[in-house]
Amino acid sequence: MSPLDELLQQWQNNPEFMSSVTRWEVVPAVEGSYRDIPEELDPRIREALVTRGIKKLYSHQAAAVEAVSRGNHTVIVTPTASGKTLCYNLPVVGAMIKNPASRALYLFPTKALAQDQVAELRDLTSGLDRKINCHTYDGDTEPGLRRGIRHSGHIVVTNPDMLHSAILPHHTKWVQLFQNLEYIVIDEMHQYRGVFGSHVANVIRRLKRICAFYGSSPRFILCSATIANPGELAETLIEEKPEIITENGAPRAEKHFILYNPPMVNPELGLRRSSLLEANRVASSLIKSDIQTIIFTRSRLGVEVLLTYLKQNMKIRPGEDSGIRGYRGGYLPKERRAIEDGLRRGKVKGVVSTNALELGIDIGALDACIITGYPGSIASTWQQAGRSGRRSGTSMAMLVANSEPLNQYIVSNPDYFFGRTPERALADPDNMIILTNHVRCASFELPFNHDDKFGRSDIGELLKFLEDENVLYSNDGRYHWMEDTYPAEEVSLRSATRENVVIIDTTNPSPVVIGEVDRFSAPMLVHEEAIYMHAGRQFQVEKLDFAEKKAYVRQVDVNYFTDANLSVDLKILDTFEELNGPVNLAWGDVRINALVSMFKKIRFNTHENLGSGPVDLPETEMHTTAFWLAFPPDSLGSMPLSAIQAGLISLANLVPQVASLQMMCDPRDLRAVSQVKAPFTELPTLYLYDNFPGGVGYSQEMYRIYRDIMQAVRKVITDCHCVEGCPSCIGPVLQEGETGKKPALQLLEVILK
Numbered sequence: 001m002s003p004l005d006e007l008l009q010q011w012q013n014n015p016e017f018m019s020s021v022t023r024w025e026v027v028p029a030v031e032g033s034y035r036d037i038p039e040e041l042d043p044r045i046r047e048a049l050v051t052r053g054i055k056k057l058y059s060h061q062a063a064a065v066e067a068v069s070r071g072n073h074t075v076i077v078t079p080t081a082s083g084k085t086l087c088y089n090l091p092v093v094g095a096m097i098k099n100p101a102s103r104a105l106y107l108f109p110t111k112a113l114a115q116d117q118v119a120e121l122r123d124l125t126s127g128l129d130r131k132i133n134c135h136t137y138d139g140d141t142e143p144g145l146r147r148g149i150r151h152s153g154h155i156v157v158t159n160p161d162m163l164h165s166a167i168l169p170h171h172t173k174w175v176q177l178f179q180n181l182e183y184i185v186i187d188e189m190h191q192y193r194g195v196f197g198s199h200v201a202n203v204i205r206r207l208k209r210i211c212a213f214y215g216s217s218p219r220f221i222l223c224s225a226t227i228a229n230p231g232e233l234a235e236t237l238i239e240e241k242p243e244i245i246t247e248n249g250a251p252r253a254e255k256h257f258i259l260y261n262p263p264m265v266n267p268e269l270g271l272r273r274s275s276l277l278e279a280n281r282v283a284s285s286l287i288k289s290d291i292q293t294i295i296f297t298r299s300r301l302g303v304e305v306l307l308t309y310l311k312q313n314m315k316i317r318p319g320e321d322s323g324i325r326g327y328r329g330g331y332l333p334k335e336r337r338a339i340e341d342g343l344r345r346g347k348v349k350g351v352v353s354t355n356a357l358e359l360g361i362d363i364g365a366l367d368a369c370i371i372t373g374y375p376g377s378i379a380s381t382w383q384q385a386g387r388s389g390r391r392s393g394t395s396m397a398m399l400v401a402n403s404e405p406l407n408q409y410i411v412s413n414p415d416y417f418f419g420r421t422p423e424r425a426l427a428d429p430d431n432m433i434i435l436t437n438h439v440r441c442a443s444f445e446l447p448f449n450h451d452d453k454f455g456r457s458d459i460g461e462l463l464k465f466l467e468d469e470n471v472l473y474s475n476d477g478r479y480h481w482m483e484d485t486y487p488a489e490e491v492s493l494r495s496a497t498r499e500n501v502v503i504i505d506t507t508n509p510s511p512v513v514i515g516e517v518d519r520f521s522a523p524m525l526v527h528e529e530a531i532y533m534h535a536g537r538q539f540q541v542e543k544l545d546f547a548e549k550k551a552y553v554r555q556v557d558v559n560y561f562t563d564a565n566l567s568v569d570l571k572i573l574d575t576f577e578e579l580n581g582p583v584n585l586a587w588g589d590v591r592i593n594a595l596v597s598m599f600k601k602i603r604f605n606t607h608e609n610l611g612s613g614p615v616d617l618p619e620t621e622m623h624t625t626a627f628w629l630a631f632p633p634d635s636l637g638s639m640p641l642s643a644i645q646a647g648l649i650s651l652a653n654l655v656p657q658v659a660s661l662q663m664m665c666d667p668r669d670l671r672a673v674s675q676v677k678a679p680f681t682e683l684p685t686l687y688l689y690d691n692f693p694g695g696v697g698y699s700q701e702m703y704r705i706y707r708d709i710m711q712a713v714r715k716v717i718t719d720c721h722c723v724e725g726c727p728s729c730i731g732p733v734l735q736e737g738e739t740g741k742k743p744a745l746q747l748l749e750v751i752l753k
C-alpha cells in the first residue's frame with residue numbers, strides 16, 4: 001500500500017474528518033486507447049518516433065494528425081498531461097521535413113510555457129537527418145540571435161504580447177516567416193477569454209491580414225483544456241470553422257476527489273473554520289508522509305500565509321531545508337525555474353501556489369493537490385486538480401471550501417459540480433475600445449482600403465473616425481497611418497499588468513530587487529506600512545514611490561499580516577438601453593474610481609484585528625460598462641432608508657457571485673457598487689460592472705438575464721440557515737447593527753414582481 005493509500009484509509013476511518021466531507025468521488029482508472037501511427041505522417045518522423053520507443057499513438061493524437069492532413073483547422077480538447085503537444089508537433093515537423101521552406105508559428109500565453117515547448121521540440125527533432133530550427137522569440141531573446149531567428153527559424157515559439165508589439169509591426173523583417181507560414185499553433189486556447197481573449201482575437205486578425213499580404217494562408221491548430229464551447233471560442237479567435245477532436249485516448253490512474261467543508265464554528269453567523277487553516281492541517285499530514293503535494297490558494301497573500309504555517313509545522317532545525325516552497329507571480333524567473341526543477345526531481349515536497357502553476361508549466365505529476373477556496377470556475381478547478389495524478393498509482397485532489405456563497409453552493413451541491421460541463425469561455429473581439437486599438441495597430445502595419453473588413457468586422461465608420469482624429473489620412477480610397485508614434489507600444493493585451501511596481505529590499509547595505517506587483521494592485525499590496533510577504537519572509541514597506549513605480553521594503557519579524565480596504569466610486573457616462581417598470585433597468589458606459597484609504601493588521605492564526613492605519617495614495621480610474629437597477633420611490637412603500645441601504649449592500653455582496661455562475665465567468669470579472677441615492681438616477685441604485693476597461697459583454701448579458709440571476713440570488717438567501725445574514729449568503733452582519741437578510745429579500749420581491 002502506498003503512503004497515500006494508507007492516509008486515505010485513515011481519513012475514511014476517521015468520523016471527525018468524514019463529517020466535513022460532502023462528497024468523496026473516486027474517478028476510476030481508464031485504460032488508454034491506442035492507434036497505429038497514421039500513414040499520412042512522413043515516414044522519417046514516424047521512424048523518429050519508433051526510435052524513441054513510441055510505436056502507437058493515443059487515439060486523439062492520431063485523429064489530430066489525420067484532421068490536419070485533410071487541410072482542416074483543428075481544435076484538440078483534452079485534459080492536462082494527455083500528450084497534446086504531439087498532436088501539433090507531429091504534423092508541423094512532418095511538413096518541415098517535406099518542405100524545408102515551410103514555417104510555423106507557436107503561440108503560448110506565457111514565456112515560461114514557450115521555453116518549455118522549445119526543449120520538447122528539440123528533443124523530438126534531434127534524431128532527424130534534417131535540421132529543424134526551433135526558437136523562442138520573446139523579451140529574453142538576445143539581440144544577436146534575433147536576426148537569425150527571423151531569417152531561418154522554422155518554428156518560432158512566442159506569446160501573443162510579443163507577436164502584437166514586436167513581430168507584426170516589423171513584418172517587413174519577417175518576410176521568410178510570413179511568406180511560408182503553413183501552421184499557426186495556439187496552445188492553452190481557453191486562456192484567451194475575457195479581455196485577453198478579445199485582444200488576442202484582434203491580434204489574430206492582424207496576423208491573418210499580414211499573411212494574406214505575403215500570399216500565405218496558414219492552418220490553425222488549437223489546443224484547449226475542457227470548456228463547454230471549444231468550437232465557438234476557436235471560431236471567435238480565428239474566424240474560421242474548425243474540426244473539433246474531444247475524445248481523450250490517454251490512460252488515467254485512479255483519482256480520489258474530495259469536497260471538504262470546514263466545520264461550523266458559529267452557526268448563527270455562518271462562521272466556519274478557516275479554509276487556510278484546514279488546508280494547512282491536511283497538507284502537513286500529506287507532506288510529513290512524504291507525499292508530493294501542491295496547494296493552490298486564491299491570492300498571493302494566501303500563498304505566503306500558508307507557506308509560513310507549513311514551514312512552522314515541519315519543525316526543522318535552522319539552516320535545514322524544509323522542502324516546501326511558495327510559487328506565484330512576483331517571484332523572479334530564476335527563483336521560479338529552480339522551484340519547477342525541484343518539483344520535477346522530487347526535491348521539493350510541497351509547493352504553495354496561486355493559479356500561476358495552473359497553466360501547463362512542466363513540473364511533472366504530483367501525488368496530491370489541495371485547492372484552498374473554489375477557484376471561481378469548474379474548468380479551473382479541474383485544471384488545478386489535474387496537477388496531481390500519474391499514469392499509474394492513486395492520486396488525490398481536495399477542494400477545501402471557504403465561507404463565501406459560491407464555495408458553499410459548490411460543496412453543498414456536489415452533483416452540480418461533478419455533473420455539469422465546465423463553463424463557456426466568452427470573448428468579444430468587437431469591444432469598441434479593443435477593436436479601435438487594433439485597427440490603429442493594423443493601419444500602422446499595412447494601409448486599409450476604404451471597403452476593407454477587419455476579420456468579420458465592418459470598420460468603414462471607424463476608419464473615417466480615425467481620419468477625423470488625424471490618426472489616418474486617406475488617399476485614393478486608401479487609409480494610411482500618419483502619427484509619429486508607434487501604436488502597439490501603447491496597447492497592452494492584458495490591460496492591468498503592463499506597468500509594474502518593483503519591490504526593493506533595503507535590509508542590507510546593497511539593496512536588491514525581490515519582486516514586483518502590477519500598478520493596479522500596488523495600492524492594495526505595497527502601500528506604506530504594508531507587510532509584504534515573500535518566500536515566507538516578512539517585509540515592511542517603508543516607502544512607496546508611486547510615480548517612480550518603486551516600493552522600498554525592509555525585513556521584519558511580526559505576528560501579523562496586513563489587508564487593505566478598497567472603496568469604489570462610479571459615474572454613468574452614457575446609457576445604451578433602458579427599461580422602466582417596477583424597477584428601472586439600464587446598461588451603459590461608466591467610469592470607476594478606486595481608492596485604497598485604509599488597511600487592517602490581522603494576527604496570524606487567530607485572524608483577530610490588531611488595529612488599522614490610513615493609506616495615502618492616488619486613486620486609479622477605469623472606464624467600463626455597467627448594468628444597473630434603480631428603485632422608484634413608490635416601489636419601496638414605507639421601507640426606511642437604513643433598511644434600503646442594508647438591502648442594497650447585501651445584494652452588492654451576493655449578486656456578482658451568483659451572476660458569475662449564471663454567466664459562466666470568474667466572480668472577479670464582475671463588481672458591484674450600491675448607492676442609496678445615486679447622483680445619476682436620484683434613486684436607490686445597484687450597479688454591476690465588468691471589471692475590465694471597456695467591458696467585455698457581461699453587463700449587456702446581465703441586462704438580458706437579470707431575472708434568472710435574481711431568482712438564483714433569492715434561492716441562495718432563503719436556503720441559508722443563518723438568521724440575519726452571514727458570509728455564506730449576503731456577507732457578514734453589518735457593523736451598523738442593521739441586518740441585511742430581510743431587506744435584501746424585500747428588494748428582490750420588487751425586482752421580481
Ligand SMILES: [Zn+2]
Nearest residue numbers: 720722726729
Ligand atoms: Zn446566511
